[in-house]
Amino acid sequence: xxxxxxxxxxxxxxxxxxxxDPASLLLLRFLLEKDGFVVQAVADGAQAVAAFxxxxxxxxxxxxxxPVMDGYEAAHSIKALAGEQxxxxxxxxxxxxxxxLAQCIEAGGDDFLSKPYSRLILSAKMQALARTRDLHRTLxxxxxxxxxYHHRNEQSQELTRQIFARMLRRWPDDLAGVRxxxxxxxxxxxxxxxxxxxxxxxxxxxxxxxxxxxxxxxVGTLPTAELFYDMTARxxxxxxxxxxxxxxxxxxxxxxxxxASALVSLDPARGTLTVxxxxxxxxxxMGPAGLRRFPSRNLPLGIVGARARTPQLELLEVAxxxxxxxxxxxxxxxRIAGHAVGQAAxxxxxxxxxxxxxxxxxxxxxxAAAQHDDITLLEISATATVADAVVAPLPAQSDxxxxxxxxxxxxxxxxxxxxxxxxxxxxxxxxxxxxxxxRLYTVLAxxxxxxxxxxxxxxxxxxxxxxxGFEHYYQQREQALAALEEGQIRVVCINELxxxxxxxxxxxxxxxxxxxxFRRFAEGCGDEEGRLCGRGLQLVRSLCERVQFEEPGNRxxxxxxxxxxx
Amino acid sequence: MPVNASRNGNKIEIRVNGRFDFSVxxxxxxxxxxxxxxxxxYEVNLRGVEYMDSSALGMLLLLREYAGGERARIAISNCxxxxxxxxxxxxxxxxxxxx
Numbered sequence: 001x002x003x004x005x006x007x008x009x010x011x012x013x014x015x016x017x018x019x020x021d022p023a024s025l026l027l028l029r030f031l032l033e034k035d036g037f038v039v040q041a042v043a044d045g046a047q048a049v050a051a052f053x054x055x056x057x058x059x060x061x062x063x064x065x066x067p068v069m070d071g072y073e074a075a076h077s078i079k080a081l082a083g084e085q086x087x088x089x090x091x092x093x094x095x096x097x098x099x100x101l102a103q104c105i106e107a108g109g110d111d112f113l114s115k116p117y118s119r120l121i122l123s124a125k126m127q128a129l130a131r132t133r134d135l136h137r138t139l140x141x142x143x144x145x146x147x148x149y150h151h152r153n154e155q156s157q158e159l160t161r162q163i164f165a166r167m168l169r170r171w172p173d174d175l176a177g178v179r180x181x182x183x184x185x186x187x188x189x190x191x192x193x194x195x196x197x198x199x200x201x202x203x204x205x206x207x208x209x210x211x212x213x214x215x216x217x218x219v220g221t222l223p224t225a226e227l228f229y230d231m232t233a234r235x236x237x238x239x240x241x242x243x244x245x246x247x248x249x250x251x252x253x254x255x256x257x258x259x260a261s262a263l264v265s266l267d268p269a270r271g272t273l274t275v276x277x278x279x280x281x282x283x284x285x286m287g288p289a290g291l292r293r294f295p296s297r298n299l300p301l302g303i304v305g306a307r308a309r310t311p312q313l314e315l316l317e318v319a320x321x322x323x324x325x326x327x328x329x330x331x332x333x334x335r336i337a338g339h340a341v342g343q344a345a346x347x348x349x350x351x352x353x354x355x356x357x358x359x360x361x362x363x364x365x366x367x368a369a370a371q372h373d374d375i376t377l378l379e380i381s382a383t384a385t386v387a388d389a390v391v392a393p394l395p396a397q398s399d400x401x402x403x404x405x406x407x408x409x410x411x412x413x414x415x416x417x418x419x420x421x422x423x424x425x426x427x428x429x430x431x432x433x434x435x436x437x438x439r440l441y442t443v444l445a446x447x448x449x450x451x452x453x454x455x456x457x458x459x460x461x462x463x464x465x466x467x468x469g470f471e472h473y474y475q476q477r478e479q480a481l482a483a484l485e486e487g488q489i490r491v492v493c494i495n496e497l498x499x500x501x502x503x504x505x506x507x508x509x510x511x512x513x514x515x516x517x518f519r520r521f522a523e524g525c526g527d528e529e530g531r532l533c534g535r536g537l538q539l540v541r542s543l544c545e546r547v548q549f550e551e552p553g554n555r556x557x558x559x560x561x562x563x564x565x566x
Numbered sequence: 567m568p569v570n571a572s573r574n575g576n577k578i579e580i581r582v583n584g585r586f587d588f589s590v591x592x593x594x595x596x597x598x599x600x601x602x603x604x605x606x607x608y609e610v611n612l613r614g615v616e617y618m619d620s621s622a623l624g625m626l627l628l629l630r631e632y633a634g635g636e637r638a639r640i641a642i643s644n645c646x647x648x649x650x651x652x653x654x655x656x657x658x659x660x661x662x663x664x665x
Contacts, residue, residue, distance in 0.1 A: 209620070211620045211621060211623070211624045212588070212620065212621055212624075255624075255627050255628050255630075255631040256621070256624030256625060256627055256628045257624060258623075258624070258627070260620065260655075260656065278657070279655055279656045279657065280655070281655060295655075296654075296655045296656070296657060297657070298657055299656065299657045299658075299660055299661070300656055300657075303627060303661070304627070304631060304635075305630070305631060305635035305636055309660070329620075329655075333619075373619070
């Protein structure tokens with residue numbers, strides 16, 4: 001039987017036995033040695049503690065009433081010495097009083113043995129104690145492994161979180177008019193917010209909510225961020241961003257992972273907002289005209305095998321006081337006092353609170369205990385980013401030499417859209433543009449879209465005078481572009497050096513249309529035309545040294561100084 | 567049982583009860599993994615579902631992939647209003663037949 005108790009073949013189990021009656025002590029030693037234990041016999045509690053301190057035993061048997069130190073006190077000291085290690089202590093007693101026996105256990109004993117001693121019962125109890133001790137050891141070892149794993153996991157998650165934070169949060173420091181809250185349910189966030197400024201001063205924003213939470217959800221945010229920032233910096237249209245992100249995520253993510261998200265693009269200079277919602281709760285726009293919702297009209301991003309669909313975008317005019325709210329379903333599904341918050345309650349706060357953002361943050365904090373999903377909230381004011389990107393002074397450094405490029409774009413190229421980044425990228429290949437990029441970009445964007453819309457496509461900008469007409473205008477534009485068979489625009493860009501550290505860009509844009517009554521615009525009547533048209537030309541005038549139309553109104557020349565020539 | 571499956575010819579009905587979330591993903595997968603995918607018609611009956619989350623949407627997409635992707639014949643039936651709303655927000659009516 002001792003063989004079963006021993007740990008490994010070599011080591012016999014050590015037992016300290018404390019008993020002040022020599023006859024009992026002799027009997028116990030005899031019985032235990034028969035079972036293969038090595039016995040150290042002592043006469044009182046103090047000696048038992050000293051023996052244990054000198055060399056810890058596998059088991060301790062203590063008589064309750066002994067001289068010098070009784071069994072209870074000795075048990076207490078030995079348990080303290082053993083610390084984390086589990087050393088079974090068994091009390092030896094002649095008492096049969098139930099209360100006294102219970103006291104043995106309270107005093108830290110693991111079992112008790114009543115006199116007179118029976119060999120069978122002693123053996124059985126020793127075996128049971130050994131089993132309990134082995135179980136304890138196994139559990140401790142597993143706990144240590146788990147604790148170690150947990151610790152390493154925490155460390156690598158923290159490291160990952162820091163890397164993610166750097167990769168995801170790359171927006172400019174001077175981004176005004178944007179507030180956000182990210183509250184992951186674990187260290188790593190499956191929700192993400194991306195914010196970027198396009199070369200012409202547009203603010204692109206994305207709120208993405210990947211399936212699930214924690215690392216598996218967060219991992220999808222990296223390729224998303226790479227594409228988002230890259231395409232935003234290149235000034236690509238929101239629609240292209242959506243299509244590219246969707247395709248890329250479908251390629252990367254397993255079938256059951258996808259990204260419910262919304263992308264918006266705000267053009268503060270023109271006061272327009274483009275919205276795409278694929279799988280997020282209704283976006284809410286609040287302003288002087290009341291509350292407006294943008295429900296999800298698209299599949300989430302990254303669904304494998306979904307047939308390519310045209311993104312359903314909404315384009316609208318915004319007032320300066322308008323604020324747009326985007327949030328993940330972690331907010332609407334957050335349970336407070338047993339009930340999900342719900343879209344209606346969120347809208348109520350947005351519509352009525354003095355500071356809806358703060359109020360929503362407080363709401364989330366009040367329900368933090370019940371949070372089981374990542375919660376994300378983003379507020380974008382219509383005046384976000386203002387126009388500082390556009391009016392920034394042109395830098396003096398440039399080693400550009402004089403050059404001239406001409407681009408001609410026909411129906412196919414125009415249909416592809418995005419003629420502007422194409423032109424800017426071409427120019428950038430000739431010369432590093434740096435900060436000049438955004439000014440050049442805006443002027444080109446305005447003049448090219450004028451040339452395409454009113455020249456080649458012959459659209460009437462007065463259509464844009466009402467909010468309905470505004471949408472109608474863009475529908476017409478899309479149809480006309482799709483049906484376009486002939487017509488073209490020519491873009492000429494000339495860079496001249498002036499003095500040592502400056503120069504000027506001359507942009508000439510000509511379209512195949514019949515021209516327009518530019519004199520009316522030259523007189524500055526754009527204002528009376530309504531708020532949705534004529535603004536573009538005003539913007540161009542404010543950014544250029546000179547803007548001149550030529551008869552019959554299908555040719556325009558704009559001059560932008562750079563460097564010292566400013 | 568949170569997920570039950572029954573078969574009638576090549577029609578497979580999968581019924582989900584209680585919470586339709588990650589905790590039932592194994593049962594949900596077991597419900598169809600011995601069926602013949604594109605050769606079968608599936609009905610996911612959500613009558614007994616009280617709550618569902620985005621991982622459930624992911625499980626439906628896995629079933630869709632198993633059943634042949636664009637060719638899959640899958641109907642989602644008996645959704646309560648809350649469940650319907652979640653499916654609509656994700657625009658799953660474009661991927662599944664709702665009945």
